[in-house]
Amino acid sequence: MLIFEQSKPGRRAVAQAPLEKADYSDIPQQLRRKRSAALPEVSEMQTVRHYTRLSQKNFSIDTQFYPLGSCTMKYNPRGANDLALLPGLKGRHPLAPGSHSQGFMACMYDLQQILKEVTGMKAVSLSPAAGAQGEFAGVAMIKAYHDSRNDTARNEILVPDAAHGTNPASAVMCGYKVREIPTDSEGDVDLEALKGVVGPQTAGIMLTNPSTLGVFERNIEQIASLVHKAGGLLYYDGANLNAILGKVRPGDMGFDVIHMNLHKTFSTPHGGGGPGAGPVGVSQRLIPYLPVPMVDYDDDKYVWLTENERPESIGRLSAFAGNAGVLLRAYVYARMLGKSGMARVAEFSTLNANYMLKRMQEAGFEAAYPNRRATHEFIITLRKQAKHQGVNTMDFAKRLLDYGMHAPTTYFPLLVPECLLIEPTETEDKQVLDDFIEAMIAIQQEAESNPELVQGAPYTLPVRRLDDVKAARELDLKWVAAAAE
Amino acid sequence: MSNVPSELKYTKSHEWVRDEGDGTVTVGISEHAQELLGDLVFVELPELGATVDAGSECAVVESVKAASDVFSPVTGEVIAVNEELADAPETVNQDAFGDGWMFKVRLDDDSQLADLLDADAYNEVIEAEAH
Helix, strand or coil: CCHHHHCCCCCCCCCCCCCCCCCCCCCCHHHCCCCCCCCCCCCHHHHHHHHHHHHHCCCCCCCCCCCECCCCCCCCCHHHHHHHCCHHHHCCCCCCCHHHCHHHHHHHHHHHHHHHHHHCCCEEECCCCCHHHHHHHHHHHHHHHHHHCCCCCCCEEEEECCCCCHHHHHHHHCCCEEEEECECCCCCECHHHHHHHCCCCEEEEEECCCCCCCCCCCCHHHHHHHHHHCCCEEEEEHHHHHHCCCCCCHHHHCCCEEECCHHHHCCCCCCCCCCCCCCEEECHHHHHHCCCCEEEEECCEEEEECCCCCCCCCCCCCCCCCCHHHHHHHHHHHHHHHHHHHHHHHHHHHHHHHHHHHHHHHCCCEECCCCCCCCCCEEEECHHHHHHCCCCHHHHHHHHHHCCCCCCEECCCCCCCCEEEECCCCCCCHHHHHHHHHHHHHHHHHHHHCHHHHHCCCCCCCCCCCCHHHHHHCCCCCCCCCCCC | CCCCCCCCEECCCCEEEEECCCCEEEEEECHHHHHHHCCEEEEECCCCCCEECCCCEEEEEEECCCEEEEECCCCEEEEEECCHHHHCCHHHHHCCCCCCCCEEEEECCHHHHHHCECHHHHHHHHHHHCC
């Protein structure tokens, strides 16, 4: 029930404190509203209960295991939150001059340096507000680079068929044609196919390494060499950076541009559309095009670099310096981990995934790439269950909710039929991983003995199985007030 | 095993083509394709009178699982589109080879039909994907 539907005209039931009329005398008369806003008229307790109940309906990383593949739903340390909310940082006005913002700018400068070091890139800009905007910035820089050399015949971006859907979208947004490259049977980019399409029309290639198939791209050096020889640039989609953090650097693999999802790899809250942060890093030749503003350290003070200092920049992507609060949380997280902590992130996220993969294989689940080691995530396919028991991946996913766990990513990547993409992250202990595996085994047994049970799940949540088709076709997000006026 | 009518031609990307015998063809997506996609919620068709090229994307189907491009199997001019699908995309799920047709094309050149797959070859494509 919406809080508006609980409204009753004229109801006023706030805490019994004496009511003082607020002083609006500093707001000019013509700007004051004539009628009250159409807010729900509910009591204070109703309001508290309404929102508490809503929050109890959340499935979240703070309440349940949340192994979404390709999304890195890890624990967000509370310490990072506390420090990002220090009054001096929280109270800083975004228009405050640099001379009054040295503490904040010091954090941003350090974060630029840390991200540069951990990715092996030559410079970093923090301003993109999330991953998709980081991708847009990255491809826009590739275009700016080719344009600056009058190399304008390059009109194609290569994208493997395993890519996130945002990759081709970003390329098209920047005016490129997208050419898809197939994946071979072991999950690597098909090198022969790549050789067939790379050429003078190639502006660049967008790669996710490790890929969305939960495997490391083994031929990355050959791919880099092929594309570079043809005059194209290499774009690194940082969605899966967690698996290599502190171990291998995209800059050393030959990438020219990278975007990082700080809300994934650097543990700032995400999900539900909360603010993200998608900094971009570049190789030497793309430095002039980085989006502004950036922070520089010059003559004992921190200074903003803007369009004035960086005239070749692709420009601004958001007001001010990106999502400052998210960047601060990521900065604290990075400082807490340090270099050795970052390497442990990669070690434990891949160890956890490989442990789960092995145990699930032993329990009879089919790995999509049985000959490959898992990265920080892995794919199983439930096609046999779908065929023999009529219980498909969505049924397993819904049943997992009854076992108190959020489902992994379902039906992505599209290359693998009836797939689950599972990413435990480094922040879960062995008990939780075992519980998930036991739940999957239990659901498998249910699928064999009582398939209808699994097909009808979930049973224990506030809402049962949703009608996906109706939700997509008859989406209704508007509440219209009854004729009260 | 899904139905693959022998009188139709197919593409590797799961479109079907019916030769109307008068220099025009009708195009849709196969029953196997709609099975993979699941319940369709939206279909975007090419514009009437548009020129389509064999192998290039010309329509979009969106299901509860994914949005996918539909590639034109042939080169020519679009002479009809199935407007019923705008309000009833589920028709493609219910009758992929019949009422779920998507568009009709006047062929630039009749001989291009020889490049398409027959039912046996398309069955092999489906088989190969299952492994």
